[in-house]
Amino acid sequence: xxxxxxxxxxxxxxxxxxxxxxxxxxxxxxxxxxxxxxxxxxxxxxxxxxxxxxxxxxxxxxxxxxxxxxxxxxxxxxxxxxxxxxxxxxxxxxxxxxxxxxxxxxxxxxxxxxxxxxxxxxxxxxxxxxxxxxxxxxxxxxxxxxxxxxxxxxxxxxxxxxxxxxxxxxxxxxxxxxxxxxxxxxxxxxxxxxxxxxxxxxxxxxxxxxxxxxxxxxxxxxxxxxxxxxxxxxxxxxxxxxxxxxxxxxxxxxxxxxxxxxxxxxxxxxxxxxxxxxxxxxxxxxxxxxxxxxxxxxxxxxxxxxx
Amino acid sequence: xxxxxxxxxxxxxxxxxxxxxxxxxxxxxxxxxxxxxxxxxxxxxxxxxxxxxxxxxxxxxxxxxxxxxxxxxxxxxxxxxxxxxxxxxxxxxxxxxxxxxxxxxxxxxxxxxxxxxxxxxxxxxxxxxxxxxxxxxxxxxxxxxxxxxxxxxxxxxxxxxxxxxxxxxxxxxxxxxxxxxxxxxxxxxxxxxxxxxxxxxxxxxxxxxxxxxxxxxxxxxxxxxxxxxxxxxxxxxxxxxxxxxxxxxxxxxxxxxxxxxxxxxxxxxxxxxxxxxxxxxxxxxxxxx
Numbered sequence: 001x002x003x004x005x006x007x008x009x010x011x012x013x014x015x016x017x018x019x020x021x022x023x024x025x026x027x028x029x030x031x032x033x034x035x036x037x038x039x040x041x042x043x044x045x046x047x048x049x050x051x052x053x054x055x056x057x058x059x060x061x062x063x064x065x066x067x068x069x070x071x072x073x074x075x076x077x078x079x080x081x082x083x084x085x086x087x088x089x090x091x092x093x094x095x096x097x098x099x100x101x102x103x104x105x106x107x108x109x110x111x112x113x114x115x116x117x118x119x120x121x122x123x124x125x126x127x128x129x130x131x132x133x134x135x136x137x138x139x140x141x142x143x144x145x146x147x148x149x150x151x152x153x154x155x156x157x158x159x160x161x162x163x164x165x166x167x168x169x170x171x172x173x174x175x176x177x178x179x180x181x182x183x184x185x186x187x188x189x190x191x192x193x194x195x196x197x198x199x200x201x202x203x204x205x206x207x208x209x210x211x212x213x214x215x216x217x218x219x220x221x222x223x224x225x226x227x228x229x230x231x232x233x234x235x236x237x238x239x240x241x242x243x244x245x246x247x248x249x250x251x252x253x254x255x256x257x258x259x260x261x262x263x264x265x266x267x268x269x270x271x272x273x274x275x276x277x278x279x280x281x282x283x284x285x286x287x288x289x290x291x292x293x294x295x296x297x298x299x300x301x302x303x304x305x306x307x
Numbered sequence: 308x309x310x311x312x313x314x315x316x317x318x319x320x321x322x323x324x325x326x327x328x329x330x331x332x333x334x335x336x337x338x339x340x341x342x343x344x345x346x347x348x349x350x351x352x353x354x355x356x357x358x359x360x361x362x363x364x365x366x367x368x369x370x371x372x373x374x375x376x377x378x379x380x381x382x383x384x385x386x387x388x389x390x391x392x393x394x395x396x397x398x399x400x401x402x403x404x405x406x407x408x409x410x411x412x413x414x415x416x417x418x419x420x421x422x423x424x425x426x427x428x429x430x431x432x433x434x435x436x437x438x439x440x441x442x443x444x445x446x447x448x449x450x451x452x453x454x455x456x457x458x459x460x461x462x463x464x465x466x467x468x469x470x471x472x473x474x475x476x477x478x479x480x481x482x483x484x485x486x487x488x489x490x491x492x493x494x495x496x497x498x499x500x501x502x503x504x505x506x507x508x509x510x511x512x513x514x515x516x517x518x519x520x521x522x523x524x525x526x527x528x529x530x531x532x533x534x535x536x537x538x539x540x541x542x543x544x545x546x547x548x549x550x551x552x553x554x555x556x557x558x559x560x561x562x563x564x565x566x567x568x569x570x571x572x573x574x575x576x577x578x579x580x581x582x583x584x585x586x587x588x589x590x591x592x593x594x595x596x
Contacts, residue, residue, distance in 0.1 A: 011434070018435035022444070026451045137583065141575040143527045145534045146550055146568035149557070153564070157557050244440025248531055263535055266450040278447055285440065 008293060012286040017069075019282040023275050024068050028061070030271070037271055040081040051078075072279060078272035082265065087276035090261060095280065097167060098257035101250070102242045104173050105180035110235075113185045117192025118224070124197060132189060139186030144245055148179040148252035165254035176253040180245050187238050188231070195227035202226070229296070236292025240285045326584035330577035337574055341397045344390030350544060356382030361560045377562045379552065389567050391544040396571070399459055399529045404518050406464040411471025412514060416506060418472070419479030420498070429476070433469045441466040445528060449537040459538050463525050474517050475510055482509045512589045520582035523575040530571055546571045 030037050035051040052058060055078075056067050071077070077087035120132040155175065156164035163172045199205065200223050208218045247259035254260070258277050265273035358369040359382035368374050368384075376385040418426040436444070445466050452458045482488065488505050496504075532538035533547030541548070546567040553563030 014431075015435050018432075022447065026447055029451050137579050138572070138576050141523050141527070141579040142572050143530050143534075143547075143568070143575070145531055145547075146564070146571065149550065149554060149564050150568065153557050153561055157561075240440050244442040247440075247442060247446060248535065251535060262446065266446065267536065274447070274450065278443060281440075281443060 005294075008290055012290055015286050016279070016283055020069060020072055020279055021065075023278050024065055027271055027275060033057075037269070038078055038081070040269070077276035077279070080265075080270055080273045082268045082270040082273070087272040090273050091258060091276045091280050094256055094258045094261045094277075095284075097255060098243070098246050098250070098259060099284075101173060101176055101180065101255060101257055102239075102246060104177035105184065105242055106239065108177055108181040109184040109188055112181075113188030114192055116185075117189040118196060118219075120189065121193045121196040121200075122219070129193075133193070136186035136189040139182045140190070142182070144179055144183060145248050145252050147182060148176070148249055151175050151179060152252075165252075167256055172253075172255075176249050176255050179252070180242060180249045183245065184235070184238050184242060188235060191231045191234055192227060195231050196223055199223045199226040232292065233296060236289060236295070239288045239292070243281055243285050324584065324588075326580060327588075330581040330584075333573065333577040334581065337393060338397060340390055341393040345387070345394055348384070348387040348390055350383070350387040350391040354383060358382065361556065363560070364562055364566075376566045377560070379549070379563050380556055380560070385549075385562060385566055388544045388549055389546065389570055392546045392549060392567060393570070395456075395539065395543060395545050396526050396529060396574075399456070399463070400522050400526045402460045403463040403467065403525045403529075404522060406460060407467035407521070408471045408514060408518055410464065411468040411473075412475045412510060414468070415472035415475025416479050416502060416510070419476040420483060420502060420506065426476075429472065433473060436466075436469050442528065442531065445532060446535065446537060449532055454536075454538060454540045456539060456543070459529060459532060462532070463528055466528070467521055467525065470517060470521060471514065474513050478510050478513055479506050482506050516582065516586045516589055519578060519585055523578035523582065526571070526578075527575055 027037070033048070033052075035048045035055070035057055036043065039047055039051060055071075056064060059067070075088045077091075079085070080087045080090050083090050116132055116136075120129045123129045152164045152175065155161045162175050163169055164175075166172055196219075200219075204226075205218060205222055208222045209215075213222075243259075246257060247262060249255070250257045250260035251263050258281060261273060262277040262281070265271075265277065356369065356378075359374070359378050361380060362368065362374055362378040362382075364375065364377040364385075366374050366377065368378070374384050374386070376389070378384055379388065414425075414429055418429040445462050448462045448465060449458065452462065482505060485505075488501060491501055491505060529538055530545065530547030530550070533545040534551045536551070538547060539545050549567045550564045550571075553560065553565075553567075556563055
């Protein structure tokens with residue numbers, strides 16, 4: 001296990017390093033002096049000179065790159081010109097909102113996705129199955145920003161049931177979470193449906209039926225448990241899409257999370273925060289993938305790696 | 308007897324399933340609308356008409372013409388704006404796929420055929436890129452390069468080439484191991500000859516499936532970028548931009564955000580059905596992610 005975990009951590013580190021490199025190159029690709037870019041046009045020459053000194057911007061590019069990575073390791077992403085605080089602090093303030101939103105969406109997607117998928121599989125080929133399949137295709141392909149706006153139009157503006165944005169009240173999370181959950185929910189429905197159909201064709205299902213188990217246990221214990229393994233893997237990978245989706249959904253609903261911070265910072269050319277939020281989103285994403293990998297071993301004893 | 312068998316085969320081949328025919332017709336209608344629409348119903352992005360502001364669908368405008376889908380906040384016809392937007396969306400989608408598939412297939416075939424360091428580097432880059440959400444990469448790159456039609460295509464192609472490269476590589480690996488490739492090589496065929504005549508033909512079907520699935524994703528990604536203000540410059544009509552502009556008028560002009568979204572949704576759902584059906588028919592085991 002330690003060797004496997006180390007390898008997994010190593011490749012995760014490589015992904016974070018790749019993301020950091022892209023961020024570094026992107027920041028250097030913006031025309032102009034990085035110090036001026038970081039501090040904004042209103043900075044005094046003294047401030048610019050101080051930052052150039054502190055970050056060694058006169059050094060050759062490879063040296064700058066190493067310094068950049070060293071600062072990143074201690075979470076020093078520089079000062080936010082828009083918010084007047086360290087970029088890392090701005091990220092720390094918004095991160096909990098994104099985690100909360102993503103978790104709410106994840107729970108919704110699981111709670112609705114599994115029953116719908118199982119139901120659809122058990123009614124294979126019937127009208128109900130076709131409806132669920134079509135809806136899940138729609139849920140997977142519809143642009144989430146538009147779905148969000150339509151929910152606001154219907155439930156906030158017209159029916160006045162829920163707030164249209166912000167995070168002021170406890171129920172404010174509902175609309176953004178539903179919007180964010182929809183694509184994942186659809187993916188889960190499709191995976192559960194096809195996974196269960198496949199599992200139900202296996203010989204052990206015949207065995208279970210032959211030994212006289214009632215159909216409930218055959219489906220619940222033998223079918224669902226075996227269907228879980230592929231589903232968990234893909235759902236884990238899809239969790240990352242939740243983070244990508246959060247960038248858009250948070251903007252639609254003015255949800256004060258990391259995604260909205262990123263978009264606002266891009267609009268304000270607040271590059272210190274752009275760097276910090278991209279790197280943190282990637283770290284978050286990679287961490288989720290490791291957890292999913294470990295969970296995989298718990299669910300399926302066959303892939304458990306002994307150390 | 309032989310004739311009978313032949314005719315059965317023919318009819319079976321001719322009967323196109325509804326899963327392909329219906330969405331294909333819808334997509335074709337979009338293409339026609341995108342080409343012909345703006346010619347019939349021109350859209351002037353700078354024209355404004357205060358008398359025609361925020362007219363609901365089916366209203367008669369000041370000049371006596373009928374506005375089928377209503378007008379926006381500065382009195383521009385919504386249908387004309389959407390037709391112009393369709394042209395942009397489809398152009399971006401097609402150009403992105405062309406670029407992404409060319410890069411992806413070239414690199415994927417090279418990696419699969421020669422292996423070695425090309426393969427090692429390519430797969431590493433692909434893993435890193437798939438290691439984080441593509442919209443994040445698109446947002447970051449778009450923020451750096453700034454809004455323009457070319458940049459949007461480049462940005463989206465950068466986020467998509469990996470999918471093509473992976474499929475091309477996997478397919479190349481499996482075809483390369485087939486006996487007819489060995490036979491060609493024994494007869495003295497060059498690498499180039501084998502790639503062009505043995506490998507590329509085998510790639511057509513899987514790449515077509517991937518391209519169909521990706522088409523919907525690219526169009527949604529373009530709309531999302533435009534919605535975030537990171538896509539095309541202000542002034543170029545896009546579905547995402549129009550939906551975004553309509554957000555300020557949800558209380559009194561619901562149609563501005565709703566109509567382009569419906570157009571976008573119908574298109575991506577049809578492309579989705581088409582992709583699913585094609586995948587099931589051509590290659591059930593194909594991984595299109």
